[in-house]
Amino acid sequence: MPFTYNRTIRFQDTDAAGVVYFANVLAICHEAYEESLNVSNINLQLFFRNNDFAIPIVHASVDFLRPMFCGDRILINLSTNQLNLQKFEINYQILTPEKEIISKAITKHICIDLNTRTRKELPSEIIHWLHKTDSL
Amino acid sequence: MPFTYNRTIRFQDTDAAGVVYFANVLAICHEAYEESLNVSNINLQLFFRNNDFAIPIVHASVDFLRPMFCGDRILINLSTNQLNLQKFEINYQILTPEKEIISKAITKHICIDLNTRTRKELPSEIIHWLHKTDSL
């Protein structure tokens, strides 16, 4: 089931063109990912600064359909697909409160062993989270 | 009366030392300022991208008492002092949910005419907001 994250566009998100700076849209998507993990009781401090494993992003893409301005209220719908034992992707839809699509994005994540820098199976808490937020 | 803003520390706020990057603490304070204006029905898009006047920050200072980590829940208490007809300051206290002080900051703001680049009286909606959030 998709997870929905509410966000207000901040002055810092914008650039001199008066709208959200393109790369910040991906950062806003990542916030939705963090909040989704948090709601699933995953400790973010340990998750993102672990000595054993890491789940870096290996690919990201984003389409921009409408500009976002400071003060705008937006929703991010996040849903996941587990691709194999070590890999998953997240799909994001950014919407206005009236449900018009502003932007779409995808991030792909691979679990690695930080000592050997080789692929490693996703930890069980992530498998659990992937089931909860599955796009199916 | 002080305004309180709730915030979660995001991965993007942190740096390779594992804690919030120092300058981002001021950005988090600015978010509290924006939300406080928003609650006072000030249109942020018009406010920050006006053709007539601007209210730039002319001074900022911040003290760091404790580190903040990804996922931490924090509160920001914001209160204001009008210094004269063209100038005000904002005081910020960043607190843990248990009310321990993490950081303190101040920003000073001056209203200017964008055409002449000279000082100008603060607009009435800002005077109204300053009364609401006055530290006294």
Next chain:
Amino acid sequence: MPFTYNRTIRFQDTDAAGVVYFANVLAICHEAYEESLNVSNINLQLFFRNNDFAIPIVHASVDFLRPMFCGDRILINLSTNQLNLQKFEINYQILTPEKEIISKAITKHICIDLNTRTRKELPSEIIHWLHKTDSL
């Protein structure tokens, strides 16, 4: 001919995982784009804050092959393709000083009329820049 931009990874680029935050890689690519425009004598202040036209990014994608750490020296090779009269794409390769590929990215840009919000032909100075940095 591709344009090459030299960059050092800064502390602010990193996150609590100790490496460059994923979305900041696209921001670093955008810096290369800005410097390439600047070398082509395009005034960046006017270019990015024009009242007549804008050339927003409509798509971005990025692949991450190796992590980047604070202090790392990198090169960004930028080359362009004009897609039609209103649209172009930029390809970026991020390399170590030893020419190992760290990351690859693409951004797509469309010229719009800011008054009508419809597509518009690219300005001649951009056509000139596209010829200079063409990937062919």
Next chain:
Amino acid sequence: MPFTYNRTIRFQDTDAAGVVYFANVLAICHEAYEESLNVSNINLQLFFRNNDFAIPIVHASVDFLRPMFCGDRILINLSTNQLNLQKFEINYQILTPEKEIISKAITKHICIDLNTRTRKELPSEIIHWLHKTDSL
């Protein structure tokens, strides 16, 4: 002797008001600090992500005299004062190429033992760097 760092204002540094976002001025000062350490042969990756000690910023202040726009070339003059065995401050002057002052900032840094979270003497490589960049 002061250290001078050259920087171009990037689109990402700006906000919807069309000028550099206030907190980013401190980030630009920190870049000058990093480059100054780097020139003094201090390994930034080890320095900022050490297991034994850290030198966090405990105070920062900044005054804004003139706005900065995308594409502007600036200079940052950095000089240091060692305050005691565990503490130093850095003074920054941001200047136009014509040597007009745009902004002034100060950061204060304390060395701590990461295991005990108590103050610790500054490492010798930092003492060496402080002598080189001393404001006297």
